Amino acid sequence: MTDSLQDVQGAVAPASLSNEVFNESFTPVVPATPDTVAPQAPVQADAQAFAELGLAPELVAAVRDLGYTEPTAVQHKAIPLAMGDANTAMVDLMVSSQTGSGKTAAFLLPVLHTLLAQQNAAHAQAEADFARQCAEAAERGEPAPKRPRRQNPTNPRQFKAATPGALVLCPTRELAQQVAHDAIGLVQHCRGLRIANVVGGMPYQLQIARLQNANLVVATPGRLLDLQRSMQIKLDQVQFLVVDEADRMLDLGFADDLAEINQLTIQRKQTMMFSATFAPRIQQLAARVMREPRKLQIDSPQEKHANIKQILHWADHFDHKRALLDHWLRDSSIQQAIVFASTQVECDGLANDLQQAGFSAVALHGALSQGLRNRRLMALRNGQVQILVATDVAARGIDVPSISHVFNFGLPMKAEDYTHRIGRTGRAGRDGIAVTFAEFRDQRRVFDIEAFTRQQFNAEMIPGMEPTRRAPTAQPPRGFGGGKGRGRPGEGGGARGPRRDHGGFHGGRAPGWGEAAAPSHPRSHARDGFQGKPAHHADGAGAKRYQKDSGAFAGQGKSAGATRTWSPDRDARGGFGGKGGGKPAGRPQGGRVFVPRDR
Incomplete structure (x- = not known):
C-alpha cells in the first residue's frame, strides 16, 4: 500500500529523501564488499543507537537503509519525550531548532512509532476476535467464518470521509511535500501505514483519493480546511498535531486557520510545535493551543554555521x-x-x-x-x-x-x-x-x-569592481538622543546613520560604481550653509552664496531691512531678537526657522 501511494506521490513529492530529516553529523552506512566484511560490525553497533531510543524495529531498519545511524541532539532529546512510556504520559513539546538539525525526523519518528504500535495492537485484537469466532463456530459444528473482504476506498459507493490519526501542518507547499516524502521513506518497512500530502494547487479528486485510509496527513492549513468544510476529511480523531515552522506560519497569516484547526482537533493527545525561536508571539500561540508544554532549546538562532x-x-x-x-x-x-x-x-x-x-x-x-x-x-x-x-x-x-x-x-x-x-x-x-x-x-x-x-x-571586494563609497564598519545606534547633532555611528549622535557625501546632487543617491559624477547643484551649498558646515565644501559662486547664507544665519545679513541677531533668550522671545523695524520679533519672513546644530 505504501508503494502504490508512493507512485501517486511521486508526481508532486521531491525525487530524493530530504537530508533535512537528519543532520550532517550522521555517519553513513558503509556497505559490505566481497573483499571485506569488517564494516558490518560498526553498522550493527550504530543502528542500535536508534533502537535504544525505543523506536520500532521497522523504523530503525528504515533509518539504517537510508544511510543514517546516529541521532542528532534534537532527535536524542525530543524522541523519548514525545513517545513517553508506560509510566510517563505524553507531553506537549515546544522545540527550537535550526534548519538542517534533523527536526523533521524528531517529530516524524515518535508519531509513526505510536501509530505503528496502535495499528499492531488493533491487528492483534482483530486476529484474536477472528480466532474466537472460529472456535465458537467449531463448537456449534458450523463452518469457520470468512474474513471480511477489503473494500476499494476509491469506489464512490464505498466512500467515507478520511479520519487520520496524526496531522502535520506546514506553512508552504514545498515544505509539506518534503515532509510527506520523508515520512514515506520512513514507513517503507511498515505494512499498512499510509501517508497523504494535501496542499493547494493540486486537483481535489487526486487528493481526496490520496486521503483514503491515510494514517498521517501532511498539509497546508488552507487546503486542509477546504477539504474539511466539504466533509472529505474529519479531524475529530486526530491524536497528534504537529506545527512545523510555527514562526513562518504566523508570518503568512495562518493564525486564524490554526485557531480553527485547534478547535477541530480539541480531543488530541499531544501537540508539538517546532520553530526557529521562542519569540513572544510563538509563546502566545503555544499558550492557546498547548497544555503546559515542555520547551527544548537545541540550537540558538545565533549558532554559527561552521561549514x-x-x-x-x-x-x-x-x-x-x-x-x-x-x-x-x-x-x-x-x-x-x-x-x-x-x-x-x-x-x-x-x-x-x-x-x-x-x-x-x-x-x-x-x-x-x-x-x-x-x-x-x-x-x-x-x-x-x-x-x-x-x-x-x-x-x-x-x-x-x-x-x-x-x-x-x-x-x-x-x-x-x-x-x-x-x-x-x-x-x-x-x-x-x-x-x-x-x-x-x-x-x-x-x-x-x-x-x-x-x-x-x-x-570583501572584487578587484576592479570596488564600491565608490567606504563600507560602514559599525552599526549606528537606535533611537534618538544621547548626543549632539547627528554624530558618527557609535558615538550617540542620533539614529540617522552615516552622513551622505555632498559631492553632487543625484536624486538622493551618491554616484556609484560605473557612474559619472553629476555636476554640483547649487541648492546643496545653500543647504550646507544652514547646517553650519565649513565653507571648503564650495568654491567660486557657490562659496559666495554659502557665505551669504551663513552670514544671514549669523546675523551679518539683512532680511526685509531689519537686522536680526541670535540672542541667548531666544526661547522666551521666539528665537530671534534685535531691532526689526517695528515688526515683532519671532519667525522670519521666509516662513522657516533654521536651528543651529548645537542647539
Whole structure:
C-alpha cells in the first residue's frame, strides 16, 4: 500500500529523501564488499543507537537503509519525550531548532512509532476476535467464518470521509511535500501505514483519493480546511498535531486557520510545535493551543554555521549588484546555486536576465502554478537546472545536497529568514558558500542580520569592481538622543546613520560604481550653509552664496531691512531678537526657522 501511494506521490513529492530529516553529523552506512566484511560490525553497533531510543524495529531498519545511524541532539532529546512510556504520559513539546538539525525526523519518528504500535495492537485484537469466532463456530459444528473482504476506498459507493490519526501542518507547499516524502521513506518497512500530502494547487479528486485510509496527513492549513468544510476529511480523531515552522506560519497569516484547526482537533493527545525561536508571539500561540508544554532549546538562532562561509559585498546600486552576481556565477566551482530575490517581479526579471546571459536558470515564487513549481524543483534535483532564482518561498523545504552556493541578491525582510536561506547549502556534511549583495541603503538590514546572528560579516571586494563609497564598519545606534547633532555611528549622535557625501546632487543617491559624477547643484551649498558646515565644501559662486547664507544665519545679513541677531533668550522671545523695524520679533519672513546644530 505504501508503494502504490508512493507512485501517486511521486508526481508532486521531491525525487530524493530530504537530508533535512537528519543532520550532517550522521555517519553513513558503509556497505559490505566481497573483499571485506569488517564494516558490518560498526553498522550493527550504530543502528542500535536508534533502537535504544525505543523506536520500532521497522523504523530503525528504515533509518539504517537510508544511510543514517546516529541521532542528532534534537532527535536524542525530543524522541523519548514525545513517545513517553508506560509510566510517563505524553507531553506537549515546544522545540527550537535550526534548519538542517534533523527536526523533521524528531517529530516524524515518535508519531509513526505510536501509530505503528496502535495499528499492531488493533491487528492483534482483530486476529484474536477472528480466532474466537472460529472456535465458537467449531463448537456449534458450523463452518469457520470468512474474513471480511477489503473494500476499494476509491469506489464512490464505498466512500467515507478520511479520519487520520496524526496531522502535520506546514506553512508552504514545498515544505509539506518534503515532509510527506520523508515520512514515506520512513514507513517503507511498515505494512499498512499510509501517508497523504494535501496542499493547494493540486486537483481535489487526486487528493481526496490520496486521503483514503491515510494514517498521517501532511498539509497546508488552507487546503486542509477546504477539504474539511466539504466533509472529505474529519479531524475529530486526530491524536497528534504537529506545527512545523510555527514562526513562518504566523508570518503568512495562518493564525486564524490554526485557531480553527485547534478547535477541530480539541480531543488530541499531544501537540508539538517546532520553530526557529521562542519569540513572544510563538509563546502566545503555544499558550492557546498547548497544555503546559515542555520547551527544548537545541540550537540558538545565533549558532554559527561552521561549514558555511559567509561573504558580504557592498554595492553602489542595482547594476553594481548585477555585475557582482554575474562575476560570481561564472565561478567554475559552482555546482548548483540558489539566488534569492526580494519580490516576485525581481525574481522573474533576474531569471530572464540570467537566461539571456547564457545561464541555466529558472524562477520559483508563489505566483506560479503548483504544477510548474513542482516541475522546476524536480529539474533542480535532477541536475537539469543549475541556478534557481527564488523568493523566500524556497527558503524552507528545499533540500538539494548538490547546492554549493546561496546568493542573497535581495535581502530578506526579517533577519531570521537569513539563516533559513543560507541553510539551503552546506548540507549532508558538505561545505557551502553564502554570498550577500547589499546596497548602502540596505545597511540597516545588514546590521539587523549581524545582531540576530551575533557575528560580523566578512566584507570583501572584487578587484576592479570596488564600491565608490567606504563600507560602514559599525552599526549606528537606535533611537534618538544621547548626543549632539547627528554624530558618527557609535558615538550617540542620533539614529540617522552615516552622513551622505555632498559631492553632487543625484536624486538622493551618491554616484556609484560605473557612474559619472553629476555636476554640483547649487541648492546643496545653500543647504550646507544652514547646517553650519565649513565653507571648503564650495568654491567660486557657490562659496559666495554659502557665505551669504551663513552670514544671514549669523546675523551679518539683512532680511526685509531689519537686522536680526541670535540672542541667548531666544526661547522666551521666539528665537530671534534685535531691532526689526517695528515688526515683532519671532519667525522670519521666509516662513522657516533654521536651528543651529548645537542647539
